[in-house]
Amino acid sequence: MIRTYLPILLKESVYQKRFELLIDALDLCVPPLSLLVVMWLGIMTISSLFTLVGASWISVIISATAGLCFLTAILTAWSGFATKILPLNQLLTVPFYVLKKIPVYLQFLIKPQNIWIRTERDSVS
Known part of the structure; x- marks a missing residue:
């Protein structure tokens, strides 16, 4: 799109x-939040690897700050609007959901879907 x-x-x-x-x-x-998290993890990993081989810490600090802001935004939104819909124990399972999405995103990069697959809908009578 x-x-x-x-x-x-x-x-x-x-x-x-x-x-x-x-x-x-x-x-x-x-992007979808799970893709945004995967992108952040990738940037954080690459920044950390470059820092280990002698690059500046600036990229790690910026990436970590962005991650902290992202986490703060999600927790603020959850506490303000979703505590009744999504209990804390379910919120803590979100990282596992993100990990399960990684193969989907890799599949998209390797072999993107080119045709539209129509979703089945219940007919309203």
Whole structure:
């Protein structure tokens, strides 16, 4: 979706001078939370490896700060809106969910799906 619609939304937001289309384009750029966590883990790992071979600590500090901000945002949102829907013991299982998603993301990188698979829907009578 990003590859298809982002350029269109950006072009049309400038051409039509519509700020809401720019907002839609930016919203489209936000990946699913589990993918965002996997990307952060990758950046943190690479930063740490470079630091071990002599690079600056700046990248690790920035990555760790970003992770802390991300964790704070998730916990703040959970405590404000989802404590009744998602109890703490279920929230603590989220890292396992993210780990289970890694093969899905790797599959997407290796062999992306090119056809639309229509989801079965219950018919409303």
